Amino acid sequence: MLAHLRDTAGGTGVSMSADAIEEALAQLGGIRRIGLISPYTEIGNVAVSQFFVDKGYEIVALANLGGQSPSRISDVHLQDLRRAVETANVPEAEAIVQVGTNVPMASFAHVAEQWTGKPVVSNNAVLYWHALRMGGIRDQFDGFGSLFRRC
Incomplete structure (x- = not known):
């Protein structure tokens, strides 16, 4: 899909959540153990969890926002x-990652970092960050x- 989007964009950079989150976690210090926040139903949680596991991340906690x-x-x-x-925010989590582009968490992630002491990566904010970095x-x-x- 990414290759198709890049081809369609005619050389313009394309940022997708998966790439943006991976790059962010690498830039934040090579984070591999995450607390995951998901808005999806159970079947979506399984799929998104498997994505991270397949990429070598350890999901140490999963919080569901109860999306119906x-x-x-x-x-x-x-x-x-x-x-x-x-x-x-379990002790084993090096960072908290929120997936789902329709979750209004960008500004709350900053607040959450203040009391967790850990990076909190919001899907929408990380897409914006990644697009900026791709654009230099x-x-x-x-x-x-x-x-x-920091990054």
């Missing part, structure tokens, strides 16, 4: 995000987590 259907993935509240971070933009700034501040 694809159209309701974004139907989460601040307290849902907090509970998910608390569940994923290396600006660093506060307010959006350690990824934007």
Whole structure:
């Protein structure tokens, strides 16, 4: 799929969640043990977990946001995000990774880093970060987590 998108884009860089997350975890220090936050139903959780395992990551905790259907993935509240971070934030986790582009977690990830002391990678923010880096933009700034501040 990525090759097709790159071909269709005619040389313009293409960023996909899987690549962006892998690059971010590498840039954040070669993180391999993650607490995972997923908005998907059980079948989606199995698939996304298997993706990470196949790539050599160890999922040490899985927090589900309780998505009942694809159209309701974004139907989460601040307290849902907090509970998910608390569940994923086990001592073994080197970072917390949230998947699902329709989850409104970008600004909350920065807040969660303050009390977990770990990188919290939000799917939408990491896509933006990756696209900027692919475009040669290396600006660093506060307010959006350690990824934007350090990498």
